[in-house]
Amino acid sequence: xxxxxxLIAKHKEKKYGKGHRLGDTPxxxxxxxxxxxxxxxxxxxxxxxxxxxxxxxxxxxxxxLNKPANPRPVTAAPQSSKLEMEKAIALKDHYFGKNExxxxxxxxxxxKIYFTSSVFQPGxxxxxxxxxxxxxxxxxxxxxxxxxxxxxxxxxxxNYKNKEKLDKCVEILNKxxxxxxxxxxxxxxxxxxxxxxxxxxxVYSCKFADMVLKKSGFTARTIKLDDGKDDDVFFFExxxxxxxxxxxxxxxxxxxxxxxxxxxxxxxxxxxxxRMNDFSLSEEFYNLKIEELKKEQALRNEAVERAGMLRTKxxxxxxxxxxxxxxxxxxIRVKFPDDFILQAxxxxxxxxxxxxxxxxxxxxxxxxxxxxxxHSVKKPNGNSGLMGSNLAEVGxxxxxxxxxxxxxxxxxxxxxxIHFYLKPGLLEKAENF
Numbered sequence: 365x366x367x368x369x370x371l372i373a374k375h376k377e378k379k380y381g382k383g384h385r386l387g388d389t390p391x392x393x394x395x396x397x398x399x400x401x402x403x404x405x406x407x408x409x410x411x412x413x414x415x416x417x418x419x420x421x422x423x424x425x426x427x428x429l430n431k432p433a434n435p436r437p438v439t440a441a442p443q444s445s446k447l448e449m450e451k452a453i454a455l456k457d458h459y460f461g462k463n464e465x466x467x468x469x470x471x472x473x474x475x476k477i478y479f480t481s482s483v484f485q486p487g488x489x490x491x492x493x494x495x496x497x498x499x500x501x502x503x504x505x506x507x508x509x510x511x512x513x514x515x516x517x518x519x520x521x522x523n524y525k526n527k528e529k530l531d532k533c534v535e536i537l538n539k540x541x542x543x544x545x546x547x548x549x550x551x552x553x554x555x556x557x558x559x560x561x562x563x564x565x566x567v568y569s570c571k572f573a574d575m576v577l578k579k580s581g582f583t584a585r586t587i588k589l590d591d592g593k594d595d596d597v598f599f600f601e602x603x604x605x606x607x608x609x610x611x612x613x614x615x616x617x618x619x620x621x622x623x624x625x626x627x628x629x630x631x632x633x634x635x636x637x638x639r640m641n642d643f644s645l646s647e648e649f650y651n652l653k654i655e656e657l658k659k660e661q662a663l664r665n666e667a668v669e670r671a672g673m674l675r676t677k678x679x680x681x682x683x684x685x686x687x688x689x690x691x692x693x694x695x696i697r698v699k700f701p702d703d704f705i706l707q708a709x710x711x712x713x714x715x716x717x718x719x720x721x722x723x724x725x726x727x728x729x730x731x732x733x734x735x736x737x738x739h740s741v742k743k744p745n746g747n748s749g750l751m752g753s754n755l756a757e758v759g760x761x762x763x764x765x766x767x768x769x770x771x772x773x774x775x776x777x778x779x780x781x782i783h784f785y786l787k788p789g790l791l792e793k794a795e796n797f
Contacts, residue, residue, distance in 0.1 A: 529570065
């Protein structure tokens with residue numbers, strides 16, 4: 365398992381330092397630089413040609429996919445009516461916001477949220493109510509590979525949501541260990557009383573703290589006190605102080621294995637009858653229930669009407685903050701000019717940068733700037749104006765449809781050589797939509 369191997373390597377590096385073979389000579393750092401677009405056109409051209417051929421081969425392997433519908437000519441609306449429509453939409457958005465709460469009535473299955481982890485096998489994923497237990501079970505199954513290291517990982521994983529309590533637990537464990545290492549012949553330091561108020565409240569109450577002690581050389585036993593009463597303790601026996609050194613090292617690099625949102629990346633091939641804006645979301649996407657959202661929206665609309673359709677900047681900012689707390693996740697679709705859609709799930713508080721990076725890593729070509737355009741974007745200033753903002757802040761929750769557009773600065777001849785936008789590996793998995 366790659367996670368366990370990385371954890372062991374990190375532990376060894378912490379304990380012994382970075383290793384080098386005898387006779388090794390230092391390797392000079394590799395400097396990379398991005399070549400200007402003008403000097404890399406031939407390389408880009410060959411890559412595009414390879415991507416084109418691979419894309420065509422991938423499409424031939426697609427089964428049961430309808431041929432893409434021929435694009436229909438679009439008759440432009442008169443300029444005056446178009447401007448009036450834009451003004452009306454802008455006015456409505458200004459006063460009432462862009463997100464309407466509607467019932468998700470759809471024949472399509474609702475989009476569900478799943479989580480994965482670095483300790484899982486590829487493709488393994490679970491809903492939020494199961495994933496944390498699955499992570500712990502996975503670590504326990506691998507406990508004997510590195511008992512101290514993995515038990516500490518379990519301690520961090522099970523208690524990371526209460527950082528203050530976890531930090532205090534680690535601090536006290538380090539004190540116990542230091543006392544034994546610095547006073548190896550003092551028996552009193554080898555005993556940790558379970559009824560000790562500090563230990564009981566700050567350490568023993570943390571899940572897997574007892575496992576950490578047992579895997580580090582402590583045994584649970586009952587001893588007789590001077591007054592004849594029984595006392596339950598953890599007792600460190602023997603002279604294997606190296607175990608305690610390993611425990612200190614593991615505690616110093618300890619980190620939690622936290623659930624990671626499964627992006628559930630999909631490529632959809634548009635059919636003539638498809639509705640690109642048809643999102644069917646489960647309640648996990650919302651921080652409130654649908655009924656509560658609709659009630660809240662109705663109250664806000666009434667308040668705006670009573671105020672005579674006038675809102676101050678402070679009122680708008682307050683409403684924006686409310687909007688940020690409404691949603692947990694967002695499903696985003698990016699439509700490409702060749703009628704394919706890239707779909708993925710994000711956390712509402714994730715940065716726009718994560719979306720841009722996902723699209724960038726999915727392209728069949730490199731070093732060609734692009735933009736993601738959409739009507740729901742609240743800050744339509746191009747990618748540079750969106751970087752650093754989270755998806756909720758820019759209006760891309762709980763769902764959004766964006767359009768992929770290559771920068772106008774790119775030579776049209778370069779654009780014309782692009783036949784497929786997404787990587788062949790993604791096109792092979794395309795689904796009818």
